[in-house]
Amino acid sequence: MSSRTKHNGNVGDSYLEMIKVFPLSSIRDDDHLVDAQRVLDSLFAREPLDEGEEEYLNALTDLIAYYEVNTVEFEGVSDVEILKHLLQAGKVSQKDLADKTGISKSTISEFLSGARPMGIEHYRKLADFFGIDPAAFVKPAKKKKKR
Numbered sequence: 001m002s003s004r005t006k007h008n009g010n011v012g013d014s015y016l017e018m019i020k021v022f023p024l025s026s027i028r029d030d031d032h033l034v035d036a037q038r039v040l041d042s043l044f045a046r047e048p049l050d051e052g053e054e055e056y057l058n059a060l061t062d063l064i065a066y067y068e069v070n071t072v073e074f075e076g077v078s079d080v081e082i083l084k085h086l087l088q089a090g091k092v093s094q095k096d097l098a099d100k101t102g103i104s105k106s107t108i109s110e111f112l113s114g115a116r117p118m119g120i121e122h123y124r125k126l127a128d129f130f131g132i133d134p135a136a137f138v139k140p141a142k143k144k145k146k147r
Helices: 013-021 028-045 049-070 079-091 092-100 106-114 118-128
Strands: none
Touching: 028 049, 028 118, 079 106, 079 118, 092 106, 092 118
16 A cells, blocks of 8 residues: 555645544634634645645645635625735735736736735635635625524
């Protein structure tokens, strides 16, 4: 058997090691969210990731996004502020974003300066790159009270 035991056909030992460190489960509260974000930050800091770490990162990102969409209030945050935050949080340069989305660097600069509005196709490309729902750019999530 290879040093990478397959799980669901595409992940190996590193995925299982990450599960041991921080099990993948629904984010239950803001403290759990902070813990999940710390793990996420540690993964971003050690890129490039292997296949198992990448799979774990994708699953953790989905769990965080689901929690945030259903519990965090983004009212009053513009699409530009969201893009700035995503760039900063992901440590992504405008050049890298342009290269990976097909949106020119000058267009991205115009978005960030407020000189040009983003359109739905831009939202789709940006959302695909950041692994989020395009609605994050166009409509705020409503905060739901947990009981």
